[in-house]
Amino acid sequence: MKLVCLDMEGVLVPEIWIAFAEASGIPELRKTTRDEPDYDKLMRYRIDILRSHGLDLAAIQATIATIDPLPGAKAFLDALRAKTQVIILSDTFTQFAGPLMEKLGRPTLFCNELLVDEHGMITGHKMRVQQSKLTTVKALQSIGFETIAAGDSFNDLGMIRAGKVGFLFKSTPAIKAANPDIPAFEEFDDLLAAIEQAL
Secondary structure, eight states, X not given: OEEEEEOOBTTXXXXXXXXXXXXXXXXXXXXXXXXXXXXXXXXXXXXXXHHHHTOOHHHHHHHHTTOOOOTTHHHHHHHHHTTSEEEEEEEEEXXXXXXXXXXXXXXXXXXXXXXXXXXXXXXXXXXXXXXXXHHHHHHHHHTTOEEEEEEXXXXXXXXXXXXXXXXXXXXXXHHHHHOTTSOEESSHHHHHHHHHHHO
């Protein structure tokens, strides 16, 4: 049995931190896993910036409420879910993802948790497991699933390479150039056709 694993940010929805960087006027928050492969290091960097500016979880959630899925993402996901099981594997957080999952038709999402104090300030983050995307794909394979994966960033490469087949989607020129053996697509129709062929 085959199962599709998709990244969320940059693939189905815009990058939350980039949207918040623009809303808050803090360009340093534009850094994502496309720029920094070490997710723990990236999150510590973000939390330090939030603290220095006195920005709490509610401020980020207010921005998230204004974000819509990428054009065509919901139709792509609906078409894919009509053919096979899909799991969204994301390094985002439950405190961020709710409104976006609602707009995508509530697909299954495996993600992480933010640690928040009594004042609503983000104090840290708790990863579900280390290398959560790769670890999850390997766990799914251990119970009999063949995985097909697509993502855009450094932290997606493990799950993309571990599966039966994998794809880059809306990735950066640098990541595509460093991984020329991974088929790369920019349009949902092309990605859907490639996944359908793999199924």
